[in-house]
Amino acid sequence: MNETVLKTLGVTLVVCLLCSLFVSFTAVSLRDQQNTNKLNDKRIKILEAANLYDDSKSIEEQFRNLEIRFLDFDTGNVFSEYKDFDLDNYDQLKSLRFPDQSKPVPADKDIAIIKNRENIGKIYFSKKDNEIDKLILPIRGYGLWGTLYGYIAIENDFNTVVGIEFYEHKETPGLGGEVDNPNWKDIWVGKKIYKTGDVQLQVIKGAVDQNMDDSIYMVDGLSGATLTSKGVSNMIQYWFSDSGYLKLLENLDYGS
Ligand SMILES: Cc1cc2nc3c(=O)[nH]c(=O)nc-3n(C[C@H](O)[C@H](O)[C@H](O)COP(=O)(O)O)c2cc1C
Secondary structure (H helix, E strand, O other): OOOHHHHHHHHHHHHHHHHHHHHHHHHHHHHHHHHHHHHHHHHHHHHHHHOOOOOOOOHHHHHHOOOEEEEEEEEEEEEEOOOOOOOOOOOOOOHHHHHOEEEEEHHHHHOOOEEEEEEEEEEEEEEHHHHHEEEEEEEEEOOOEEEEEEEEEEEEOOEEEEEEEEEEEEOOOOHHHHHHHHHHHHOOOOOOOOOOOEEOOOOOOOOOOOOOOHHHHHHHHOOOOOHHHHHHHHHHHOOOOOOOHHHHHHHHHOOO
């Protein structure tokens, strides 16, 4: 009797051990692939925001056509080299962990609820004949359930939206998750950001009346998801303000 119980326990233990070894081995061996997939997904979103993605071509090849630059948020200056940071691998979200690489956002300015902003960002230029054609900028901000991470691309007038994409969020599918709906993302195309120097672009509650004077600055709210819509609106407000990309855009604005 005892021998049977011991045997059963022994066999169970061995099976458990083998299973856990198998799971650990699979998890470790797939980690590289998962990281590559994550990176590719981000790269696709960057290209898609700028309406540049062609799924018949290699992601890497298309991504190589973009010019990546560091951005010093405090001055709006752009660099191809910064300290010992590696441009390809620099992750501005990781720099949020280091007090010497990021700063707390004062509560009265933290409309996107990001808490900390990195000192150095990473931005992407798409060029034509050596001139800036489009600019792709990372954005993030709190929705209802968590932070939404994405990119917004703008034309070389530094005021017209080319596209918006989110690569990570926790919003509810069918409600806030509709930020990924291509029909909603299409509404952003051609919208204007600044009106007489102020950020005017916003997601409103309900549908935009196209006959309204300022409809060019308005995007339809997501129905049943006012909080996510407000979160997206706030992140636009924050990232195009003086704390975000305004200094950069003023530096780049050569009157085109
Ligand atoms: C299970 C559940 C999930 C929800 N998910 C979201 C969401 O992702 N984004 C959002 O803004 N509101 C979400 N809401 C609704 C909010 O609680 C809130 O009612 C809504 O934002 C108000 O929008 P409305 O004024 O357009 O109805 C969710 C509600 C429930 C019950």
